[in-house]
Amino acid sequence: MRILHVGKYYAPQRGGIERHTQALAEASVRDGDQTCVLVHQPAGIRAHARDSINGVEVRRVGCLAAPLYTPLGPGFPRELARAVREFRPDLLHLHLPNPSIFFALLLPAARRLPWIVHWHADVPPDAPDWRLRIAYRFYRPFEQAMLARANWIIATSQSYLHASQALARWKEKVAIVPLGIDAVEAGAARPDLWPASGLRLLAVGRLGRYKGFDVLLKALARVPDASLLLVGDGECARELRALARSEGIESRIAFAGDVDDATLAGAYAGADLFVLPSLDRGEAFGLVLLEAMRARLPVVASAIRGSGVGEVVVDGDTGLLVEPGHADALAATIERMRDPALRARFGAAGHGRWMERFTLAESARATRAIYSGLLSPGSAPTP
Structure with a gap:
C-alpha cells in the first residue's frame, strides 16, 4: 500500500x-x-x-x-x-x-x-x-x-x-x-536527575494549562521528603517556575525541559512513581501512561470523565486515580504510594496490562x- x-x-x-x-x-x-x-x-x-x-x-x-x-x-x-x-x-x-x-x-x-x-x-x-x-x-x-x-x-x-x-x-x-x-531496551536508572532525596516523582508532557502541572506542584508542597522531575517544555514554563518558588519547593523540583530518548528512559527507570495530573479531556488518552507501565512504574493519574485515561489505568490495580484539580487529594494519593510493596504490585500489573492491550x-x-x-x-x- x-x-x-x-x-x-x-x-x-x-x-x-x-x-x-x-x-x-x-x-x-x-x-x-x-x-x-x-x-x-x-x-x-x-x-x-x-x-x-x-x-x-x-x-x-x-x-x-x-x-x-x-x-x-x-x-x-x-x-x-x-x-x-x-x-x-x-x-x-x-x-x-x-x-x-x-x-x-x-x-x-x-x-x-x-x-x-x-x-x-x-x-x-x-x-x-x-x-x-x-x-x-x-x-x-x-x-x-x-x-x-x-x-x-x-x-x-x-x-x-x-x-x-x-x-x-x-x-x-x-x-x-x-x-x-513498542517494547524497548530498559534504560539505566538515573536517580541523579532528581534534585533531592526521598520519593522520586516523574511527570512528562507539554507544559500547557490542561496538563495540571500547577496542581502537581501544589501537591508536592504538601508531600515532604519527595522530589519531582518534570520533563517537557511549553507556554507555562515560566509560570510554573514562579509557582515552585512561591510554594517553597524550588529545591525539590527539576525542570528538565525536553530531553533525549536515553535520558527519558533513565528517568522512567529511576523514578518511584509516575504522575499525570491533567485537568480535562484535552488529555484524551495519555500515551505517557503506557511508557510508565512499560517501565513497570506505578502511576497516579487524574480520573477525567470522558477520557481514555480511565481505560488505561485500572484504579486500585495498576495505579490510583484521583479527582482532577484537587491538590490535597493528589498529595494524599501520592502519600499512599510511599509503600514499596504497593508500588511494586501496581508496576507489575501495569506492565502486564500494557503487554496485553496496548x-x-x-x-x-x-x-x-x-x-x-x-x-x-x-x-x-x-x-
Missing part, C-alpha cells in the same frame, strides 16, 4: 500524536508499504524540507507561527496537492485536530481517495481559553465536513467516543483503536485492517 499521513508535526518534535503517527508510519514500512508523512515545520521555520526517517518519507511545510496550538503554513495547500500528485497514495490518513487538513476538502485529487480520520482529541467547545471557544465556532463546520467525508474514523477509546459531541453523528463509522507502544503491534494491526478493508473491494475492516 501507499499511505500518506497528514498531521501537525513529526519527529524529532515530541508529543503523543507525533509519537503515534511516527510509530504507525514506521510499522507500515516494516510491513512493506510505501509511507509518506506531510507535516509542518516547528513555528518560526519558514523553509520547506524533505528527509527520510527510518524508511518514512517526511515532507515538512514552512510554518510562520502557531497561535492557539495551530501551525500557520501558507504553503500547506500547495504542498498537500504536490504530495498527492507526486507520492500517489492509495489512501489518506488524516490526524486531527489540525485545521491545515481542511484543505483536503478543496482538493479534487484528495477527495478521490479513501480517507481515514484519526481522532486524537476534541477541540472542547467549553475550553477555559475564550479564544479557543470563539475559534471553534469557525472550526466546527470544517471539522464536521471532514468527518462526513471520512470513510472511517479512528477513536482511541470507547470512553472518549461516548463523551465526544463532535463524533456523536458519526458513531456508525468509528473504529476504536487504542494507542500502543502494544504497538496490536494498534498497528487494527489500523492496517482498516486500510485493507478500504482498499479491498467487498472486504470489511476488522479492527
